Amino acid sequence: MNNLNDTLPDLMRRATEHLEPPSTDLVERGMRHGVTLRRRRIAVRGLTGATAVLATLGVIVGGTQVFGSGEPAGEAPAAGPATASAVAKVGAVxxxxTLETLLALLPPDLKVGQEQTWGFPGFNGAAVVVDDGKGPSKLSIAVSADGQDGTCVDPQPGTCVRRPDGSLITVSAKEPTYGEGxxxxxxxxxxxxxxAGVGSISLISFNAAEEKGVDKSRAEPALSVTALTALADDQAWRFPAKQPIPSSNPAKPEPKSPGAGKPAVPVQQTLQTLRNVLxxxxxxxxxQTWGGGSEGHNGAAFVIDDGKGLxxxxxxxxxxxxxxKCGPEGIPNCxxxxxxxxxxxxKNEPVYADARQKVNGVVSSRVEIHYPDGRMISMTSYNGPQEKDARHTRPKPxxxxxxxxxMAGSKSWAFPGTK
Known part of the structure; x- marks a missing residue:
């Protein structure tokens, strides 16, 4: 397992990702919006991890684990258990x-509702909405088998801290759900x-009844970092057993790409073709360009102005x-x-499915052409200068x-192979 810079964002967000709407299929296999655009987004922007703020929270890694800065006045410090690994229970939980354990450990004065569970082998998730009289606050819990998530190799300061009992801890306080304000x-x-040798546990408390798509319902999350740490360190938790590596027959090899052996196309040529068809x-x-070479895909973009906005x-x-053929599910037209x-x-598809759409208002019109020989081209027009992180500049694309x-159907396009 790699450094927690890579694993923590996945674990922290997985607790609520089951609530996200699935990406819409355009046609069977190849016409998924995420499939055709994911590599472009990765190539253009890269991936960012969650913000780890142990250093700014005043963590002490001696005999006692203290989270002081930013915590409510008068709250007791939370200490790592001396024998956590020795007494932890592992089995078919x-x-x-997992949900019942969470409910049993919550303070009795909290109003609790909207109970949920989910998971897969080696991983259990649960969530509730609690209210202490100051507004609803979602609380998510995830327990994982040893090595399933969260292992931190060679922990670095401010990212993952090893405590005296051998456990590793990472925290984040008042982390925004979104950027862009x-x-x-x-x-x-x-x-x-x-x-160590047992498993991982993560807890997340929000200042709203949901993680995304809603406005905050209170000033701060109901449970502080200190309170979450105390819950995570409780010995009542049971962890799923580590999952064996499947010993089934090897998976069938991926079919050969229709682009294998065909020459690559310089991305500047793709950019020029885009310019020519406009x-x-x-x-x-x-x-802007991305892909090219042996990547197996080419991308190109411009910002245009027809007198009505960028x-x-x-x-x-x-x-x-x-x-x-068109798939059983899809966007409106195929x-x-x-x-x-x-x-x-x-036509005019919102780029966000949450509160950010109201702020930025960017929509796009998109087309895709899938040829019988495996060539695929997609073209997208936005009503703003970029897909995200900016406000719209015109009513429609x-x-x-x-x-x-x-434009996409022009015979002048050269499709990139992987030779």
Whole structure:
């Protein structure tokens, strides 16, 4: 397992990710919005981890574990247990038992409701909404088998601290759910404790009844970092057993990509083709490319101005396993053309599904063409200069789906192989 810089964000967010709406399928396999755009987003932006703030919280890693800074006055410090690993119970713990343990450990004066459980082998999750009279506050818990999540190798200062009992702890206080000004004002306190040879436990307290898509319901989360640490260190928790590595037959090899052996296409060529297919008379700025070489995909973008406001236009080209029909689920429009190609399109689609949409108001129109030989091109037009992290600059995207399909269908596009 890698450093907790990589594992903590996954664990902390997994507790509530089951509440996120699934990404919409465009057509079977190849026409998923996430599939066609994920590599572009990763290449352009990269991934960021959660903010770890042990140093700023005044952590003492001697005989006592203290979280002082930012905690309510008069609250007792939380100490790591001296024999946590020795007495922890590991076995076939159910999701229901994890929820019941959480309920039993909560202060009796809290009003508790909206109980939930989820999980998979080696991982149990549960959540409740508590109210201490100051407003509802969601509380999530996750217990994991040893090595399933949270293991921290060579902990670094301010990221993961080893306590005297051998356990590792990472905390975050009042961490915003979103960047960009954090619309909705939802913040969270979180604690992750990994007990050597036993398992990991994470707890997250929000200042709202949900993590996302709502406004805050109180000034601060109901449970402080100190209170969450005390819960995590309680010996009542049972941890799922470590899962054996499957010994089944090896998975079937991935089918050969239709782009294998075909020459790569310089990304600057893709950028120039995008420029050539755009209508004349536009002000074209902010050229951008990604992919290229042996990546197997090319991306290019401009910001254009037709006199009605800035609008970003993207093109993404790759080879995929051929798509021959529209899937059972999909965005509003999809059809198979007489030449066997599959096209899909969506108009004025919000780029956010939460409170950020109200703030930025960016929408996009998008088209995709999937050819029988595996070539795929998607083009997206926004009503702003970028997909996210900026406000819209015009009521609608600059290009309609008909215009996007016409540009995407140009014979001048060269599709990148993986040779």
């Amino acid at each position: 159910t999701q229901k038992e 954090n619309p909705g004002g939802v913040v969270r306190n979180s604690v992750l404790v990994t007990r 209508p004349k008379g536009l002000t074209v700025t902010r050229p 609008s970003r236009i993207d093109a993404f080209l790759t080879y995929e396993q051929p798509v021959t 059809r198979v053309r007489p030449d066997g190609s599959v096209v899909g399109w969506v 600059a290009f309609s789906t008909d215009q996007l399909l016409q």
